[in-house]
Amino acid sequence: MPSSVMPTPEWGGGSQSPAAIIAAGLRKSYGDKTVLDGIDLRIPAGSVFALLGPNGAGKTTAVKILSTLITADAGEAKVAGHDLATDPQAVRAAIGVTGQFSAVDGLITGEENMLLMADLHHLSRREGRRTAAELLERFDLTDAAKKPAATYSGGMKRRLDLAMTLVGNPRIIFLDEPTTGLDPRSRHNMWQIIRELVSDGVTVFLTTQYLEEADQLADRIAVLNDGKIAAEGTADELKRLIPGGHIRLRFTDPAAYQAARHALDEVTPDDEALSLQIPSDGSQRELRSLLDWLDAADIEADELTVHTPDLDDVFFALTSNTNIPTQSKENAR
Template sequence: MASSVMPTSKTAPPPAVSAVGLRKSYGGKTVLDGIDLRVPAGSVFALLGPNGAGKTTAVKILSTLVAADGGQAQVAGHNVATSPDGVRAAIGVTGQFSAVDGLITGEENMLLMADLHHLPKREGRRVAAELLELFDLVEAAGKPAQSYSGGMKRRLDIAMTLVGNPRILFLDEPTTGLDPRSRHTMWQIIRRLVADGTTVFLTTQYLDEADELADRIAVLNDGRIAAEGSAQELKRLVPGGHVRLRFSDPSAYGKATAFWPDATRDDEALALRIPSDGSQRALRTVLDRLDSAGVEADELAVHTPDLDDVFFALTGPGVPRHATGIQPPTTHTDQTAEDAR
């Protein structure tokens, strides 16, 4: 009799951060109105939203700095309400305002953090030296931190956060106020940290930053998650993608308008705007129809919505919690609730 082998089931690894129904109010104003979050380990998760949307409040709750009014959350496998010490041992937090002491040197700031983490003197000096090198601060290490540029202070701030070797790093608007070169340097550092296995929970108002760094993005509006997904998934939610064809020959333009009677016409520029999702298949369809009509366009441009379009469609005064035409995000309530038990 042949023996049967039961198939082995692979369970998904637990998330680095999970939350179900987080709520928080201040003085009768609801800041978070039951948000769900799920952040896979070793990824970058970006939380977008306008000023006052609740991004910093979410970080404070998840990093045990503020208690939620409702809901539950786990970070690094620890319940933030019942096991805050376990959470704090696994995380690093860099807020919007630097924790750097400007009156002492960069190296002294690092060694102070090593002392706070109870590292032996020799170990503390080794860790400080490695991080100062990683963040390109060796030459400035012996100078008072108040002499540092904004980008240098931000790098030192994050380096100090990493002294305790956190598995999960919360970065609350880490590049606010930095010049473009310093921002790009910070992006490179974040990518390097994630490549080494760190999970990064990022809040930002810079849409290009989320587009560059994040594996998944959630958009906060009016205390709720208005949409969530990868950058590409979010861009596909917003209408407005199109292919623009421009012609120099009026007769060619006339033939093209007959093929696309529903396209937006610009008779003065001899241009057509054809709705499109920007995919290769959609573009091929346009080219095939031009070929079949024996028509050649002088210019062809593809426009797909960017995160700016997504942001403006989903946030701001007067925008409903789920903007017209935008589907609510797929929540992980059942699975996350199980994780949070």
């Protein structure tokens, strides 16, 4: 990749936590179609980073570039401290990739798939068998190890796929839509596996179509749209970007309701339901301030709920020209 693009200020790390992946100005086009239009990334080691975006947004292209499968047209990147352009072999030695489509060979057994990966990683016969056995047990596949992989369920194939990825003990794993097509139980099982990997210090770069998945797993999330990063942050930070968050107070005592209505600023009253809607970002600070005010005014609400936009709202707002959905999640407090 050309080195003309200046790195981001985080390139050298400085006082920040060590970065597993750093990218600056990555660009990729196919003909006249620009897929990535200068994206910057900094992913701390031992974390889960989720890249969201509609179909065709460039998520898989980003994974392919960072995992050395294709080259970028411009920009710089370091993965596990190694430059993609000058030392791709060192990058490959440090990473594992589980793509959208399973790499499992259905004609051979689960154990044979694992041993094949061990051979590709140049493990000795003894070490390969030990590693295969340990990973098959870790992913609850020991009982099925001698069966052809074609007989496995979707969830079992996905677990075997990830187990094969771990044969080389990578410290950075790219998971490109790892739970697509799985039933809810298998998806939750995969989530638990990912959490265990991160607890062992592995860095996970995740692309997904499931917003709940990113919300559950990711330390940081980036939304990719039209080849650019539309927004990046924690799930809570992204949710606060979207208007519509509020606190709802409901009263059974009409006098308390009227007192709160006239004393609070910027409220939307509902006289029939005896409820007040107060704009809020849902932060702990704002909630504490409201509760302190209610205590000081000796006003008691019978019910308090915090309404916050969810990642669906964020996704729609950042990737389409449609109106932001008005319905938001309610979490009783």
